[in-house]
Amino acid sequence: MAEKKEVNPSNSGFSIGKAPIRATRAPVGALRNMTVPARPVVDPADVVVPEGYQVEVAMAGLSFPTDIAFADDGTVFVSEGGSSWPTRPYMPARVLMIKPDGGVEAITMKVQAGPRGIAWRDGELYMCLKGGYHMQVCKYNLETGELKVLIDKLPSGGWHEPGGPIFGDDGLMYFGNGSVSQQGVILPAGFTVDMAKHPLAHDVPGQDVTLTGNNVWSRDPRMPYPYLTQTGAFKPFGTPAEKGEVVKGDVFCNSAVWRSKPDGTDLELLAWGIRNPFGMALNEQGELYVSDNDFEEKGERAVANDPDRIWHIKNASKPYGTVSTPDWYGFPDICGDGLPVNHESHLPLKGKAAELLIQDPPPWAGPAAFLEQPHSCMCRMDFSKSDFFGHRGELFVSEWGTLAPLNSPRPEDLDHGFRVIRVDVKQGTGTPFMHNRKMGPASTYNTGGIERPVSCKFSPDGKSLYVLDFGVCKITQGSMFAFAHTGVLWKISRKEENNG
Numbered sequence: 001m002a003e004k005k006e007v008n009p010s011n012s013g014f015s016i017g018k019a020p021i022r023a024t025r026a027p028v029g030a031l032r033n034m035t036v037p038a039r040p041v042v043d044p045a046d047v048v049v050p051e052g053y054q055v056e057v058a059m060a061g062l063s064f065p066t067d068i069a070f071a072d073d074g075t076v077f078v079s080e081g082g083s084s085w086p087t088r089p090y091m092p093a094r095v096l097m098i099k100p101d102g103g104v105e106a107i108t109m110k111v112q113a114g115p116r117g118i119a120w121r122d123g124e125l126y127m128c129l130k131g132g133y134h135m136q137v138c139k140y141n142l143e144t145g146e147l148k149v150l151i152d153k154l155p156s157g158g159w160h161e162p163g164g165p166i167f168g169d170d171g172l173m174y175f176g177n178g179s180v181s182q183q184g185v186i187l188p189a190g191f192t193v194d195m196a197k198h199p200l201a202h203d204v205p206g207q208d209v210t211l212t213g214n215n216v217w218s219r220d221p222r223m224p225y226p227y228l229t230q231t232g233a234f235k236p237f238g239t240p241a242e243k244g245e246v247v248k249g250d251v252f253c254n255s256a257v258w259r260s261k262p263d264g265t266d267l268e269l270l271a272w273g274i275r276n277p278f279g280m281a282l283n284e285q286g287e288l289y290v291s292d293n294d295f296e297e298k299g300e301r302a303v304a305n306d307p308d309r310i311w312h313i314k315n316a317s318k319p320y321g322t323v324s325t326p327d328w329y330g331f332p333d334i335c336g337d338g339l340p341v342n343h344e345s346h347l348p349l350k351g352k353a354a355e356l357l358i359q360d361p362p363p364w365a366g367p368a369a370f371l372e373q374p375h376s377c378m379c380r381m382d383f384s385k386s387d388f389f390g391h392r393g394e395l396f397v398s399e400w401g402t403l404a405p406l407n408s409p410r411p412e413d414l415d416h417g418f419r420v421i422r423v424d425v426k427q428g429t430g431t432p433f434m435h436n437r438k439m440g441p442a443s444t445y446n447t448g449g450i451e452r453p454v455s456c457k458f459s460p461d462g463k464s465l466y467v468l469d470f471g472v473c474k475i476t477q478g479s480m481f482a483f484a485h486t487g488v489l490w491k492i493s494r495k496e497e498n499n500g
Contacts, residue, residue: 034060038472038483043448047490049434054495058466059098062487063091065468067380068457069118069125074100077125078468078489082114091484095125095140107140109147116162116278117175117380121262128162128175133198135162135177137264150264153252155180157198159190163257163277168286172259172320176277176290179203179255183301184332184341184357185216186237195237196221202236206253206272206326207362209234213243214355218300233332233357244359255331257290257313259320270315271365273328277311279381281395288316289369289395289425291378292329294336295346295354296407302351304410308376309336309368310397310423327365333358338366350409369425375402376417380455384422386462389494395423396433396465398453401441405477415439420453420467434467434492443472451486464493 034040044055062080064087069077075097082093093114095107109115113131120126123143129136135156140147156162160178167173180201182190195201199222215230220238232241251258256272257280270288279291290311295303315323330338333356335346341354372378377400384391401417404410419435434450436442442449455468471486 034486036061036483036485038474039443039451039486041448042488044490046436046442046447046449047434048437049492052495053492055434056491056493057488058491059096059104059489060487061485062096062468062471062489063484064482065454065470065487065489066115067117067455068466068468068489069120070457070460071120072460076466076489077118077120079115079118079127080487081116081130082111083484086480087482087484089484095127097142117164117166119165119167121167126165126167126173126262128165130156130162133157133201137162137165137173137175151260151267155201155204155252155254157201158182158186158195158203160255160276161278163290164280166280166282167262168259168282168288170286170320171262173262173264174257174259174280174282174288174316176257176274176280177254178274178276178278179331181233181332183295183299183303183354185231185233185301186235187216187231187299187301188218188221189299190237200236202239203234203255203332204253205234205247205249206251206256206269207249207328209247209249209361210359211241211243211245211247212356212359213241213245214357215240216300216352241357256326257288257316259316266321268321268323269326270323271311271313271327271329273331273334273362273365274311275331279310279379279397281381281383282316283383283393283395283425284385286317288313289381291381291397292336293377294374295341296375296403297348297409298351298407300352301341301354302348303335303341303346303354304348304408305346305374306335306341307337307368307374308372308378310370310372310378310381310395310425311365312369312425314365328362329365333361334364334366336366336368336371338364368428370423370428370430372399372421372430373413373416375404375408375413377401377403378417379453380457380468382457382465384458384462384465386458388463389458389465391422395425396456396458397421397423397430398456398467400452400454400470403475403480406475406480418450418452420456420465434490441472443474450488450490464491466491 115127137151158180163176230240294306381397399417404413436449452470454470467490469488
């Protein structure tokens, strides 16, 4: 066994090291018996893919996995985000390295909320980390063990996630950062995630905005019942806004997408007003597309029937350094269909209806390239660039699946997501590609199929699609719990040849 080594970069506060672990692998088409009661079996035979493709289990027993990356030598990296969600049991954040010879090592790290996105470039592993008042973009050198923080000023500490990093053929790094707030203002539900640890966290706009003064009344979880408080947009919890108040925009904002040089310098803000830009992908023409999740139909600023969406970030096609004004994609006041949150079609059955927060907002940068069913939770995605795999030029999107009935009272939302779709971004159409025989997570039907796809990436040769399955997450009307050791890395390839 290799000796574990610890590195403490002076500018990061992290400790990080490598250690070998035991792999859990299964041959093509094999049923995998698990030792976890929440997911006792994994069976590719229970997964539906189009004729001519096959499914296998590349690795099982993962804990809260979030993304996939590939090294030039064939090493597969899988990030495990750690227990920053309500989880059973507690698990640390780390990145697994699956070597071409089948050996597996772990890059362990002591961070608050672990790696969310990972990418490989020029011998180094780049990561977006959530946690603290700032999300961070870092890179890790496998040879030296050095972890270097590249960017550490993007407001975080709340509800949503970092997106990326990904790299374009232009050599630039693209990444995103979701909103701190759940619904445009900081709400009590956020305290179940991060707000109790970061009570001063709040959203920051990418442009100057004038507020309507519409505040949201809620209970105050910092105080015993029945204390109430008001919270305004772009404010910490319990801080009201004034009508006509101007909040200054900043390049270091959130609900936004940027690009920069690989070392994190010369940051350029491309877009903001994207609630949760978790999935990011560049096509062969260098066009950038970003997934975004809908508002929730619950709580103090509830919004109904808001479709999940994929945005075309048009500013990314402009020459680097020429974007003087970021595009605005609607958050916190416009739904994915372009209608305001207070439109009659978005009035909720559950919770208090939303009011507009921004007075005289910037021009809307929509429409979306693709609209999906509400609460499908579109996550990480990748374009097919291979004639061998097929569907070249189409975008493959992982759908984590609904949190209904926790975030929607509508029965029709209960089976949305839980699959991988392929999207024609030019036509705005989507087609299921990978799913269970019955829609919904496999655990609902006690089968061995997929649970919650969180990422999908093509192998470097383009011949195989790897799908990362987050694992079992139990949802009720009032709670959610994710279960460790239930995640799976699936591999899809053509039956004629099994490369990847």
